[in-house]
Amino acid sequence: MAMSAPTSPHSFLLQNPNRHHLPTTKPISLHPSPRPTKPISITCLASVQVHDRPAAAAQDRVFNFAAGPAILPESVLRKAESELYNWRGSGMSVMEMSHRGKEFLSIIQKAESDLRSLLSIPSDYAVLFLQGGATTQFAAIPLNLCTQSDPVDFVVTGSWGDKAFKEASKYCKPTLIWSGKSEKYTKIPCFDDLEQNPHAKYLHICANETIHGVEFKNYPTPKNGLMVADMSSNFCSKPVDVSKFGLIYAGAQKNVGPSGVTIVIIRKDLIGNAQEITPVMLDYKIHADNNSLYNTPPCYGIYMCGLVFEDLLAQGGLVEVEKKNVKKAKILYDAIDESKGFYRCPVEKSVRSLMNVPFTLEKAELEAEFVKEAAKEKMVQLKGHRSVGGMRASIYNAMPLAGVEKLVAFMKDFQARHA
């Protein structure tokens, strides 16, 4: 009886879509029916490039203190790994799916609904999954919320707020009502002292300055009630009362996913007034009317965000997540403060970030050695941002307590050896 034998790894997979392990040069015995009098033995001579790969071992991973792209939860990576090749019996990877197919629609809808649960997003707010990073939002926000002559107030507590301010000045008339630049961005102003323009369209803040490690613990009240916040680096790190904001935006690549996804949460009545010059890709109405599917969205990134949202919900939601973040940050700041000046965090204590912990060494000449030795101990990306120097440990949601404890133990040991 004529049997068609697989002649290449590719044809083998086409015929055996659920077999991940390709045949080697071992003979394959085929038992056609009706039962043959003699088994046929066929040797597959195709050279096989895909090998069984042992699951990546947890001990091979480092503690990654990068500011973003950043550490992701191990359970999420494992789940994505298990679904990479064939997503839930669809026969495809998420990367191969049509963004208009029922499989991907279920992914994006679940991601949105889980994010809504996590942040208790009111129904009069739209959730948009966009591209272009938070940097694109620096332009999109004034283009959508202002005319060219509208005033806007900015409180600038670090480099990202400053960039947002500069970009906005191309599309509206922003005023810097407070800047922490002269004090090297280590503070947040007293809200009572802010001289807000009563006609400002909105008040813009960066809720957590990733480079300088300055975080708003509560928020000023904008004169016209409209606050806009860049939450890129503390998004989903703690509960937030969304109803206090007109618009929240965040790049995903710090706390909730890979780079390539930007999330905008916007009060629906603010949508639909974009300036005429607004590119179609920056017009919130286009994206809201099309449920973030006007053009091809960053499908795999949105899928990963969805897995992270599921994971955060499984942890008990953002109240529980915040408790863990407070505990991790306390251990690290305590170690810095108790080092008798060997380590120093320049940020005023009351506004220190739970997510990004910048610190310097009293003996600055030891900083390169610190980073090098830490990397040898599998703690990487501890160098501070090039614009400020020193060190920075980003301890986002996905950084386990064990990672912070290991860093603190290393810091104490380093101090004992170099003090």
Ligand SMILES: Cc1ncc(COP(=O)(O)O)c(C=O)c1O
């Ligand atoms: C607070 C904040 N805003 C904006 C950005 C810019 O984000 P993107 O690179 O996604 O445009 C960053 C990037 O690190 C950031 O930390």
